[in-house]
Amino acid sequence: VSIFGPSQASFSEAISLDGYIKPAGMPRIYLKGITLGSARELLRRRFSEYYSFSPNEFEVAVTYSRVITINVVGEVFTPGSISIPATNTAFNALQAVGGPTDIGSVRNIKLLRNGEPARVFDVYEFLQDPTVEGNFYLQDNDYIHVPIYEKLVSIDGAVRKPFKYELKESEGLRQLVDYAGGFKENAFQGNIQIFRVLNDEEKILNVNFRELVASNTDFTIYSGDSVAVAEISRPYENFVELAGAVEFPGRYELEPGMRVGSLAGKGRLLTEARTDVAYLFRTREDETVQMLRVDFSAARENPGGSADLVLQPKDKLQIFSQVTYVDKASLSSIGALREPTEISYDPTENIKVSDLILLSGGLEPNAAEYGYIKRVDPANKVKLDFIRVNLFDVVSDTSSVENRTLKPFDQLIVYTNEQFFDEANVVVTGAVRQPGEYEFDDGLRVSDVI
Template sequence: MKLHPIKLLGTLLALFMVQICLAQDPPTPVEPLLDPAVQNSINKNNPTTNIKTNGSGNDGVKEDTGDTNTEAIKEEVDTKEKEDESKIKFDLRQSQLPEAKIWGQQFFRDQSITIFTASRDIKAIDSYLLGIGDELAITVWGASSYSASIALDEEGFINLTNPSRGIDIPRLYIKEMRFGDARKAIINRLENHMNIKNSQVSIELNYARSLTVNITGEVFNPGSYTIPAVNTAFNALVVAGGPSQIGSVRRIKVVSSRMEERVLDVYEFMNNPNISNEFFLHNNDYIYVPLAGRVVEIEGAIERPFFYELIDTENLTQLIEYAGGLRPDAYRQNIQIVRYENDEERLIDVNLAELMEKGLNFELKDGDRVKINLIKQAYANYITVKGAVKLPGTYQLDTNTTVYDVLMKSGVIRSAVMERIYIKRLQEDLSLKYIPINVYELLKDSKSPENKLLFPFDEIEVKYKSEFIDKYEVKVYGAVRKEGSFEYSTNLVLADVLYLANGIKREASNSRIEISRLVLDEMGNSTYIVFKKFDISSFEDSLKVAGAVDFKLKPYDQIFVRTSKDFKAPGNVEIQGEINWPGKYTMKDEKERVWDLVQRAGGWTDIAFLKGAKLMRKEEGLVLLDLDILQKEGEKSRYNYILRAGDVIILPKLKDLVSIAGKINHPAIKDHGEIASKELELELEKAETEIEKKELLLALFKEEKLNPRKINIPFHSSRRANFYIKEYGAGIDWKEGGRRRFVYVRYANGMVKKTRHFLFFKVYPKVEKGAMVYVGAKEKKIKKDREPISWYKVITDTLAIGFSALSIYAIVRAIQ
């Protein structure tokens, strides 16, 4: 058969397109970058450029009457609510500002400086400039009495006259006067009309006028703001968010039509907060924040590493001052400056110690990075003393420090070996040298040749005498009250060791004691042999054993106190539940069985559930038990087990219900299963590795097996599991993986039977009272993440296959 080349090429191209379609992933929905609800909240809370304050001041005199009306209270509440709402918006905006880039910008963002939003109840400082609209509260008490709230009128005067009390005082001009000076002027004016010397006077700012300030330049929120006049330029900048990331903190200009231009310097304010008093504002003043000038970074062994803005002649010395000064561990001999100059990065070494000594400075440029290195070399002027001294540790080393000097400081104790100590010295080639010293001669004469000079890092070790003495032990095992090892002495006898072991136990009665001893053979190899045996006749005295007083022990002896084979501690078993006399019972002998115990306990009650009886055994767990079969078959029943000490038999009350659980369509089970399935899918998505996913599935499997969600239903005699699933469970939930072959029944006594297969049929297990029918599910497969398709690889592989096929076809044609 001939293959046409054109047809073959068309077939290969069709295969290529099919491969591309099969390899392509389905499109995935694109999630929004931000939750719309969150975005709407941010849009709603977008800060405005104006802060409005309520409150007004009336011209003339207002005599305090102490009366409050409903409208005033309501107005005050409304004002408070507006102020709270404004503060919430302001705090939200401040929290969204970025971290400061230049030191000083953070003071306008972290609320180190606050803004006064209320016009009332503000305590004015002496440098506050009074203006039209301000209201003063003046109170005089004592020899004279006077009380009034007075506002500055349009001409800048205050009227102190109080006609109701017959007080006639000429007006006083206080506009543009500082609050402290105005207070003195008011007191002087009052002195001419009342007895002020024998009275007390209180003059406070009752209401601050509002003014408009224009903030421009490099700030986060430039604009015009209406604020109480008690705010300075520092406070006003907070309203606008303060200088931006590139805004200056050293050359902030305050321009006013009534005063000369002022320059606000945040660093000067930090060193002297009182300068803020010179920056009170007038109506329609301008605050301009220019770009930052020279910005230099300092890092390393400095108290406050950060970026700092320098002005005019400020350089390295001033930078260190602004950064809080050097740390104690700063290395001053050489600090390093990284500079960008002539299109390259340069490293400059500066001897800061020399500059500080000569009172010089070092010029810094914009973008410089100053690194203060740490002192990394540890101190070397020390020696170490350890061992048998009163105060071991390190000691200072001077040029003439000797061994005698150090031993006098550390104090040699009596248990020290005085014949010889060693100085361990590190040589220049890093090798060790041991220098012996005779302590006796040294302590007798400090000028003896033994009193050698010490060098840095020398180590003196004084040995304990006990370190040259071998310590031996003897060991005791078996029926004693305290097993263990005991230190050997040359006069130690068997009776002593029995005493140290708190005597022998009662179960050692009519037994014996064996002692094994270490001996050496001709080859010098060690071995243990049983050296001596002592009989224990009776337990009259736990410390008296014939011959024990005269038997001396040797090092490494091992003493074994045997337990009598006739001694048996009483064993207890327990029976609980629907039994006539429940409780613990001592076993008669080792051959006592379940039926014997039931008879001793008076038999079971009328409501005992014999099919649900359980036997719990230590170290083995659940032992299946069926008292119904035991009752029918009698003592020869296979369930008439021999009891062991610690066994517990549990006999529950009669049960007449059956439960059903697992993957069934019953709403009470299915709804809960769907929710659990969704939760599992979310957890599996969060898992990063295959191991984590398998652990989640295993935990879910254990939870479903041990504590499944179930429903209780009535018992039907002679019915199998499939009947209950169909009648009460609404069938198997196939969507959730339920399968007939996974149906099993767990009976009340713990026995489990599963569905069997007979030819082409399934035989479901029978159901008894108290049993649970469970529908299992097939194991869920973990979806593996598909790797992204490499279209380049798909195309190249397809073309390679195509060309290979064409080559083979051409070769075959050539051969033909």
């Protein structure tokens, strides 16, 4: 003990066999069986009655811990006498000898001391509340006895810590489940199976765990019993499914009395959804599927009516989209146009050749007078028609008969003037200064070439 401050002092004291120290000029201070932290606080209070110091001017340190001899017997890996510092507990001594063997008890370990009743150390209790270790400090020549277990059972399946557990005589199935960490979320608690050897025969017992809890009773477990907790493997069935032209497709909980209209409302119909008809796919018990046609408009207009069918587990409601039934067509242009393009075909508008030319940036200066509409038959896309169009008439007068109305998949082809003329040359040889080839045009004469 060191004191520095207004008062200065230093003490070196040994704890007697009776568990106390007696500093000079002070009464006995009993420290046996308490932690170092508690001892430090107790000493500070006692010394403050005789000396003047602040809390940070007082120090306590253990400079030496006496060695004691402990005898560990019974079902441990290395039984015998061991020498350990006196600050150790029964749990530390068990660790020093390797712990209990496979048949050693961890629930009924006894601490034996001359003249005192045996004290029982329970490892399970220590694991749940480590503070109990402080009640098992050792003295010189103490005995630790590890007996053979009395009741060892195993638990497997849908529990968090499947393993073998030692139970006390008064503990049953409910306590075993607690030691195993409780059930998993998918445990089937309605039928816990216990496998037991009785009268040279293996028997199986079924226990409804939920009924045990409800009646606040327990089920007796015997040593050697094997407990199996089944997992719920069957997929959930309390759902209905919504698919198609809805904002939130997917599975929904099947609520009591749920109908077609209420399910469709949960998914929020898209603007393009068909509201006249829908289909309900119903799974029978034999896993075959029945298809039911639903008068969707009547189901929505008259909730609870005959058309608003009551849903069953695993029903699937299919809502159709109007987009599905519309052929997506396009119009395109290629050739002597400033910006050849491809646009979606709008069946509600009469798109003409002049419109497509404008959308393509107009004709290029070298565009030929005539072009063609390449038309595909939607019923037979191999069949093609080519329609001749006077483009200059179309551009100059949109009311011209040449300004035809386009149909789905039409393509406007605009040629250049150059595409209608072949390049031709004339050859000059002999007594001329520059013999060779010269480009031909309609007004070219022999004299011009020479």
